[in-house]
């Protein structure tokens with residue numbers, strides 16, 4: 427067990443945890459959002475990030491500090507915390523991003539780790555190679571070897587009580603990501619960023635983001651803290667947390683504000699197109715979109731009053747608000763319902779959610795056995811881990827010789843040995859289990875085909891594990907593909923036709 431990270435609560439693969447950062451003397455609650463602070467341009471003062479937004483940790487770039495003469499000596503002299511005016515935990519990046527952008531940087535892992543230690547960083551980063559998506563395999567493998575060497579160099583460095591990142595690369599090859607995760611996990615490094623995600627995030631390739639995260643997680647220890655490097659749009663936080671990410675960093679709040687972009691939990695709007703602000707943060711409560719536009723026109727010379735500054739503040743408010751909503755959802759056990767809602771904001775988000783559900787068996791391992799309630803809110807609900815868990819459980823239940831499975835009440839006169847209930851999307855179960863999770867689920871009266879198909883799969887699972895049992899199924903006018911999914915040897919009756 428990694429003793430600096432403790433997991434308190436689970437929902438799907440999402441968790442609430444506590445990351446101990448010894449050098450800063452603080453414990454950070456995860457999922458956590460680290461605002462990106464440009465050491466040259468403090469869009470929002472770090473002190474305000476802590477006091478007004480609740481940031482417990484931030485991230486800045488040690489490579490920029492080291493290569494900017496104007497500030498390097500000051501930071502070395504004062505220390506990073508004093509220089510930024512921030513008492514919480516500070517993570518530093520190493521210049522890997524610059525390496526990816528410009529192809530070359532003039533610093534080694536050994537040198538940059540030592541520099542990060544000297545300036546007082548709490549979580550340092552080696553110079554890994556963020557291999558972009560879609561490269562050929564040979565390049566992805568070669569660069570992964572360089573990243574592994576960077577991790578070895580970081581392990582060998584004198585770091586004291588500073589934590590060190592072990593980035594997980596591998597481009598868009600899931601098997602390389604998994605191998606990279608396994609390798610990183612075997613080092614004695616501390617935090618595990620899934621790297622080179624920005625090109626995927628920028629082009630809304632959320633399905634591949636989820637694939638990369640799940641692949642990395644298969645390689646990593648279950649209790650390793652995972653950072654989704656470069657991800658901070660509020661729209662995708664719930665999805666990324668449900669996939670198993672614990673740390674996020676947002677440069678988006680400031681970068682987007684510079685272009686007049688306004689973040690929401692379902693996408694990005696342009697200030698110039700907006701008539702109303704759909705938000706009640708301090709900025710949106712005080713200004714209208716028209717007022718912000720006018721401010722921009724007047725030059726916005728005072729840093730406090732520029733539209734860019736105010737947009738950045740809104741962007742950060744909405745992101746932290748979503749993070750709190752995600753944490754609350756984990757505590758209540760309805761994180762996947764929140765992901766489902768967010769998935770409706772953009773088709774690419776729906777793809778990401780569907781890929782997450784492709785891994786329902788992996789999510790099932792950490793999903794709590796009992797929660798408050800299961801709400802069936804979309805086709806995707808039929809693929810939640812609770813449904814497959816119920817199907818697995820069916821194979822372990824004691825079953826009599828002649829069994830009626832029915833969506834309606836038990837008939838008053840019958841010669842079956844037992845009558846079980848059938849409830850889409852779960853399928854059959856003994857009536858005695860009706861009050862147990864997830865069979866207490868709230869489902870719509872107009873149930874859809876996906877739920878009926880899932881229920882039919884439950885019937886198939888029961889039939890398969892009890893080959894000698896005589897099974898009859900009474901269903902409420904299921905769609906043909908659900909009826910087709912019921913094994914032939916199960917006798918079926920359409921209750922609607924029987925007038926029941």
Ligand SMILES: [Zn+2]
Nearest residue numbers: 705707710740
């Ligand atoms: Zn707002």
